[in-house]
Amino acid sequence: MKKILAFLLPFILLSAGAWFGYNYYFGGKDYYTRITTTGKVNTGNFSNGEKYTEYDYKQTAYDKKGEKTVQEMREIRDKPLRINAYLKLKVNARKGVLSWEEVSEKDVPKKALEKLED
Known part of the structure; x- marks a missing residue:
């Protein structure tokens, strides 16, 4: 039993630490928005021209x-x-918007949709 605990306890602690670390850097909260403008346009050149x-x-x-x-x-x-x-x-408190995906109107939660249509 002690050998199993000696293996299991560090495994659980490392797994929990990895999950919290991943969530801290790559996790985030879901927000919903509707695009109403084309945004501000900037042009430029990459280093390769x-x-x-x-x-x-x-x-x-x-x-x-x-x-x-x-x-x-x-x-x-x-x-x-x-x-x-x-x-x-997907918004991370430290990094801002990590990712986005287009969704249909029916996939937007009701309370968020009400606010977006105001």
Whole structure:
């Protein structure tokens, strides 16, 4: 029994530490927003001379409880995000918007949708 505990306890502690570390750096809270503008457009060149277009968005977003936040997103894309598209943002408190995905209107929580349509 002592040998099993000697193996199991460090394994549990290391697993819990890894989970908390991952969540701290790569985890986040889900927010929902609707794209209403094309964003601020910037152009430039990469170090290899290739041109790029960058779109900066400052969006009001809501969580599933309807609590408001303002998030900034910077996207290097060929064209701006689609107007009136609903996005689900994964937001880390330390890093800001980590990722986003377009979702349908029915996938947006009711309280967030009510706020977005105001």
